[in-house]
Amino acid sequence: MLHDQTFLRTPGPTPIPQRVTHAMNQPMIGHRSKSFAQLFKDTSTRLKPIFGTDQPVYVLTSSGTGALETAVDNVTSKGDKVIVVVAGAFGDRFASICEKHELSTVRLDVPWGESVNQDLLTATLREHQDATAVLVTYNETSTGVLQPIDEIAELVQTHTNALTVVDGVSCIGGVPAYMDRWDIDILVTGSQKAMMLPAGLAFVGVSKRAWERIQANGSSSFYFDLQQYDKQYENGMTPYTPAVSLIQGLQEVCAMLEEETLPEVYKRHEVMKNMTRAGIRALGLPLLTSDEDASPTVTSVKGAEDLDVDAFRNHVRDRFGLSLAGGQKQLKGQIFRIGHMGYCSPVDIITTLSMIEMGLVECGINIELGAGVKAAQEVLINDVPSTSK
Amino acid sequence: MLHDQTFLRTPGPTPIPQRVTHAMNQPMIGHRSKSFAQLFKDTSTRLKPIFGTDQPVYVLTSSGTGALETAVDNVTSKGDKVIVVVAGAFGDRFASICEKHELSTVRLDVPWGESVNQDLLTATLREHQDATAVLVTYNETSTGVLQPIDEIAELVQTHTNALTVVDGVSCIGGVPAYMDRWDIDILVTGSQKAMMLPAGLAFVGVSKRAWERIQANGSSSFYFDLQQYDKQYENGMTPYTPAVSLIQGLQEVCAMLEEETLPEVYKRHEVMKNMTRAGIRALGLPLLTSDEDASPTVTSVKGAEDLDVDAFRNHVRDRFGLSLAGGQKQLKGQIFRIGHMGYCSPVDIITTLSMIEMGLVECGINIELGAGVKAAQEVLINDVPSTSK
Numbered sequence: 001m002l003h004d005q006t007f008l009r010t011p012g013p014t015p016i017p018q019r020v021t022h023a024m025n026q027p028m029i030g031h032r033s034k035s036f037a038q039l040f041k042d043t044s045t046r047l048k049p050i051f052g053t054d055q056p057v058y059v060l061t062s063s064g065t066g067a068l069e070t071a072v073d074n075v076t077s078k079g080d081k082v083i084v085v086v087a088g089a090f091g092d093r094f095a096s097i098c099e100k101h102e103l104s105t106v107r108l109d110v111p112w113g114e115s116v117n118q119d120l121l122t123a124t125l126r127e128h129q130d131a132t133a134v135l136v137t138y139n140e141t142s143t144g145v146l147q148p149i150d151e152i153a154e155l156v157q158t159h160t161n162a163l164t165v166v167d168g169v170s171c172i173g174g175v176p177a178y179m180d181r182w183d184i185d186i187l188v189t190g191s192q193k194a195m196m197l198p199a200g201l202a203f204v205g206v207s208k209r210a211w212e213r214i215q216a217n218g219s220s221s222f223y224f225d226l227q228q229y230d231k232q233y234e235n236g237m238t239p240y241t242p243a244v245s246l247i248q249g250l251q252e253v254c255a256m257l258e259e260e261t262l263p264e265v266y267k268r269h270e271v272m273k274n275m276t277r278a279g280i281r282a283l284g285l286p287l288l289t290s291d292e293d294a295s296p297t298v299t300s301v302k303g304a305e306d307l308d309v310d311a312f313r314n315h316v317r318d319r320f321g322l323s324l325a326g327g328q329k330q331l332k333g334q335i336f337r338i339g340h341m342g343y344c345s346p347v348d349i350i351t352t353l354s355m356i357e358m359g360l361v362e363c364g365i366n367i368e369l370g371a372g373v374k375a376a377q378e379v380l381i382n383d384v385p386s387t388s389k
Numbered sequence: 390m391l392h393d394q395t396f397l398r399t400p401g402p403t404p405i406p407q408r409v410t411h412a413m414n415q416p417m418i419g420h421r422s423k424s425f426a427q428l429f430k431d432t433s434t435r436l437k438p439i440f441g442t443d444q445p446v447y448v449l450t451s452s453g454t455g456a457l458e459t460a461v462d463n464v465t466s467k468g469d470k471v472i473v474v475v476a477g478a479f480g481d482r483f484a485s486i487c488e489k490h491e492l493s494t495v496r497l498d499v500p501w502g503e504s505v506n507q508d509l510l511t512a513t514l515r516e517h518q519d520a521t522a523v524l525v526t527y528n529e530t531s532t533g534v535l536q537p538i539d540e541i542a543e544l545v546q547t548h549t550n551a552l553t554v555v556d557g558v559s560c561i562g563g564v565p566a567y568m569d570r571w572d573i574d575i576l577v578t579g580s581q582k583a584m585m586l587p588a589g590l591a592f593v594g595v596s597k598r599a600w601e602r603i604q605a606n607g608s609s610s611f612y613f614d615l616q617q618y619d620k621q622y623e624n625g626m627t628p629y630t631p632a633v634s635l636i637q638g639l640q641e642v643c644a645m646l647e648e649e650t651l652p653e654v655y656k657r658h659e660v661m662k663n664m665t666r667a668g669i670r671a672l673g674l675p676l677l678t679s680d681e682d683a684s685p686t687v688t689s690v691k692g693a694e695d696l697d698v699d700a701f702r703n704h705v706r707d708r709f710g711l712s713l714a715g716g717q718k719q720l721k722g723q724i725f726r727i728g729h730m731g732y733c734s735p736v737d738i739i740t741t742l743s744m745i746e747m748g749l750v751e752c753g754i755n756i757e758l759g760a761g762v763k764a765a766q767e768v769l770i771n772d773v774p775s776t777s778k
Contacts, residue, residue, distance in 0.1 A: 010419045013633060024634075025410050028587060030399045030712050061589055063450050065629040066612040100611040192630060198417060200450055200589040200632030221610065222489045223455040240454040241581060243589030243632065244402060245413075323419050 006321040009352050011141045011170055011298035011339035012193040016249075020196055023252035024245045031244055037236030043247055044233070046254035049262060051187055051205040052178030058229045059250075060202045061243045064169035064190030067202030069097050070224040071165050071186045072135070074214045078102045080132045083124060083162070085116050085152070089142035089328040094135050094167055101220075106131065112331060113288045113300070115147045118155065125159035132213075133163045133185075139171035142328045144300040144337060145293045146175065150182045157183050163210055169193060172203075173257065174269045174297045174341040185210040191246060194269075194297060196253050196342040200243045267384075269296035272340040272349050275379045279353040279372035283360065288335055297341035300327075302334065304365050309336045316359035322352065346380045395710040398741050400530045400559055400687035400728035401582040405638075409585055412641035413634045420633055426625030432636055433622070435643035438651060440576055440594040441567030447618045448639075449591045450632045453558035453579030456591030458486050459613040460554050460575045461524070463603045467491045469521045472513060472551070474505050474541070478531035478717040483524050483556055490609070495520065501720060502677040502689070504536045507544065514548035521602075522552045522574075528560035531717045533689040533726060534682045535564065539571045546572050552599055558582060561592075562646065563658045563686045563730040574599040580635060583658075583686060583730040585642050589632045656773075658685035661729040661738050664768045668742040668761035672749065677724055686730035689716075691723065693754050698725045705748035711741065735769045 008015050029035045040059070047057040060067050072094075076082060082103050084095040087110035098105040108124050110116045116136075125134070134156045138149045153164045163185035168177060172187065174194030179187050185207040192199035206214070206226065219225035228239040257265055273296040280287060280301050288300035303309040309326065313336055316322040325337040338356075340349060353372040360367050397404050418424045429448070436446040449456050461483075465471060471492050473484040476499035487494040497513050499505045505525075514523070523545045527538045542553045552574035557566060561576065563583030568576050574596040581588035595603070595615065608614035617628040646654055662685040669676060669690050677689035692698040698715065702725055705711040714726040727745075729738055742761040749756050 006416050006418075008417055008419065010421075012630070013417045013419060016417050016634075021414050025414065027395050028397055028402045028405050028581075029395075030397065030402060030714075031588070032399075032714075033706075033712065061450070061452050062455070062612065063630040063632075066451070069611045097611045100609075100614075190630065192417075192633075198632060198634035199420070199630045200635060220489075222458045222486045223451065224612075225489075241401070241452040241579065241588045243452075243587060243635075244581075245405075245587035246589060246632075317422075323422065325419075325421075 006323065007352060007355065008323050009339050010323050010325040011337055011341065012190070013199060014193060014196060014339060014342035014344065016198060017196055017256065017343045019256065020249045020252045024249040026248050029244060031241055032237065036244065039247060039251060041236040043250045043254060046258070047203055050173055050177065050257065053180050053205050055180070055205065055207055056230065056233050057203050057205045058226060058233065059238065059242065059247065060204060060224070061200060061240070062202050063199055064188065064202050065093065066224065067188045067190070067204050068094060068167055070204060070226060071188055072097050072101055073221050073224055074219050074226045075133055075163055075165065075186065075210055075217060076101065076103055077217050079104060081106065081128060081130055083108060083128055083131045083134045085110060085121070085134070085136045085147070087114065087116060087137060087143065087145060087147065088112050088140035090140055090167060090169070091137045092329070094137060098135065113143045113145065115145050115293045116152065118151065121152065122155055122159060125155060129160050131160055131162045133165050134160070135165045136167070138166050138168040139175070139295050139297055141170040141298060142331065143288060144295045144298040145289050146171065146295040149184070153182045153184050163213060171295065171297050171341070174265065176266050179205050179207065191250070194341040196256070197246055197249050201246045201250065268346070269341060271346055271380065271383050272296070272344060273299065274383060275346055275349045275376035276338055276340055278379045279349070279376040282371045282375035283357065283367045297339065299338045299340065300335045301338065303336070307360070307363060307365055309333060312336065312359055312363050315363055316355055319359065319362070320355045322355045346384070350376050395712065396741060396744070397712050398728050399712050399714040400726055400730065401579070402588055403582060403585060403728060403731035403733065405587060406585055406645065406732045408645065409638045409641045413638040415637050418633060420630055421626065425633065428636060428640060429627070430625040432639045432643060435647070436592055439562055439566065439646065442569045442594050444569070444594065444596055445619065445622050446592050446594045447615060447622065448627065448631065448636065449593060449613070450589060450629070451591050452588055453577065453591050454482065455613065456577045456579070456593050457483060457556055459593060459615060460577055461486050461490055462610050462613055463608050463615045464522055464552055464554065464575065464599055464606060465490065465492055466606050468493060470495065470517060470519055471522045471524060472497060472517055472520045473524045474499060474510070474526065474536070476503065476505060476526060476532065476534060476536065477501050477529035479529055479556060479558070480526045481718070483526060487524065502532045502534065504534050504682045505541065507540065510541065511544055511548060514544060518549050520549055520551045522554050523549070524554045525556070527555050527557040528564065528684050528686055530559040530687060531720065532677060533684045533687045534678050535560065535684040538573070542571045542573050552602060560684065560686050560730070563654065565655050568594050568596065580639070585645070585731040586635055586638050590635045590639065657735070658730060660735055660769065660772050661685070661733060662688065663772060664735055664738045664765035665727055665729055667768045668738070668765040671760045671764035672746065672756045686728065688727045688729065689724045690727065692725070696749070696752060696754055698722060701725065701748055701752050704752055705744055708748065708751070709744045711744045735773070739765050
């Protein structure tokens with residue numbers, strides 16, 4: 001094969017568009033310069049529709065985990081009761097962050113591969129009406145479940161005075177988010193997923209209601225103190241040196257999302273989800289999640305009975321340069337995951353399925369070559385009618 | 390002028406070499422892949438000589454400030470007594486981090502523009518022998534003073550059992566550092582200074598002695614918990630998603646430093662310091678620091694009597710694209726600062742001085758055009774004899 005060709009189909013990091021690479025190649029500028037302030041004000045403003053908010057979206061130089069800790073640290077104080085919906089490895093991490101901060105952490109454990117049962121959630125909210133925050137993972141990367149975050153936020157509002165704090169790391173920029181309309185108080189994402197950038201930036205949307213809490217609470221951290229970020233926000237600056245080249249790239253990402261328009265971006269992710277699921281189904285491999293719970297950005301596939309999924313992943317990596325993700329924690333060795341977010345098109349899904357088909361055959365699994373590709377093609381042709389005559 | 394030509398002569402960020410930009414343009418790779426583990430092990434090993442240590446140097450995705458907080462958070466516990474040498478804005482920030490972490494913080498304030506008086510330091514160490522850590526800024530970016538960190542570490546060892554924790558953000562990679570030989574326990578730097586990268590990474594060297602303290606203490610942070618970084622270190626991984634593209638660039642930075650050799654890199658910075666100082670002196674402008682205290686990476690210049698330094702900086706920026714830094718906090722409006730570190734050569738110093746000369750004349754200051762350039766040329770010719778016949 002063309003030995004350096006690679007297909008990065010993990011649920012983050014994701015491929016970087018050439019336009020974004022070019023933007024990151026601009027000459028370095030000082031982070032206290034007018035040029036930077038212009039850049040930063042521009043990108044900060046253009047992040048708002050992606051978060052569905054009129055409130056500021058703060059930019060941190062850290063991974064998504066750093067931003068999740070920022071959220072927890074700024075809206076809670078030691079001993080506060082919080083409810084964490086744990087539906088996979090990243091819900092589990094969210095709970096670990098709360099425990100690290102010595103919060104009274106109520107875990108609502110959900111079977112991995114499912115979204116939260118709303119009756120159970122309601123019961124938990126009623127039992128713990130004194131909770132100060134409810135933490136939920138919008139898109140659970142480890143399972144490929146998109147939680148109905150609007151309905152969850154509504155239940156939280158109905159039954160408690162808690163803030164709704166949402167980990168949107170592996171979906172924001174690829175799925176709808178309306179912080180203001182849905183009453184989400186904190187929404188966090190990272191740069192290396194649907195936002196089409198290398199890792200290194202994280203974005204934190206904060207509601208007015210959350211700000212009241214933050215001002216009352218303070219932060220235990222120097223670096224992650226949101227009040228410091230807010231102080232510099234109007235000046236187009238950050239309190240500490242930001243990852244300037246990534247912010248240069250972010251400007252181009254915003255342009256790309258605006259050109260395609262957000263509704264079309266979200267539709268593309270839906271189509272890629274439907275194509276991936278139809279293709280995998282046509283090959284006879286079981287999907288981990290139901291259609292209703294399925295994520296538009298990542299699909300988890302259970303192996304066929306005779307398939308060593310990790311050996312299969314190594315095979316397609318070595319043979320075709322295709323990177324797929326494995327299972328995490330209790331799903332290790334049980335599933336493989338296909339990322340389809342950010343700089344990824346329906347045609348890329350067809351390419352990916354074709355390599356998966358060949359890899360399966362070469363790993364001794366009896367599937368029909370081309371069947372997954374065909375099913376995906378049919379979805380594409382039906383879901384996205386051609387506009388040319 | 391060529392309107393998009395720029396000369397970034399701030400003490401961070403600094404220009405990015407084309408080779409490093411190319412390295413950062415490589416296709417994105419997964420941070421849990423074999424390729425990444427190879428890259429990370431390679432760069433981690435190659436950082437060691439830059440820090441002068443056989444111990445691990447950890448890579449964080451954050452600014453330098455995040456890494457300074459990491460140092461404080463991991464080696465101290467609430468209520469511990471620490472001594473902070475405050476010789477400028479970054480010493481002040483170090484003290485603020487300690488105060489945020491509710492340490493009993495003893496500030497040893499040093500006049501801005503000077504290094505610490507060793508008799509005073511000795512007296513302070515004797516008075517506070519129960520201090521658990523002494524925090525010092527190796528190169529105070531706000532003043533352009535390089536502290537004699539080897540001598541300071543020796544005094545700390547002689548008079549206390551405290552750890553020596555060093556902020557090397559604006560010099561490591563441009564000046565000698567021998568953590569092991571000098572008994573430095575924690576040494577921190579950022580990526581955007583002498584390390585020739587965009588901001589977004591920070592590096593933390595940790596001594597064996599510091600590890601004992603860290604294991605006993607634990608960390609109050611989830612994201613900045615060094616024990617988590619250490620757990621993944623041998624696997625060539627980081628606990629949370631790292632800024633992969635910057636690490637790809639770091640590999641090329643290591644290659645560049647190795648090709649030039651560290652002794653030659655340090656010599657180049659010395660020569661640039663001497664050229665800058667000779668040039669400024671020849672123009673009759675006063676320098677903030679003595680020759681003995683002067684930093685090889687940044688030079689602070691007091692304005693001439695009639696010079697509005699900030700108007701001058703704006704003028705050279707608009708006229709020539711030359712970025713100089715201003716004074717911070719109590720030095721605001723008093724000085725301008727010339728950065729000469731990282732991807733900067735003696736010839737760049739001549740260019741910079743020539744623009745400073747023209748800018749001064751255009752701002753109405755009576756200096757002799759070419760005098761600074763000539764003095765710098767003489768230093769270069771004397772200090773670095775030509776090797777061609």
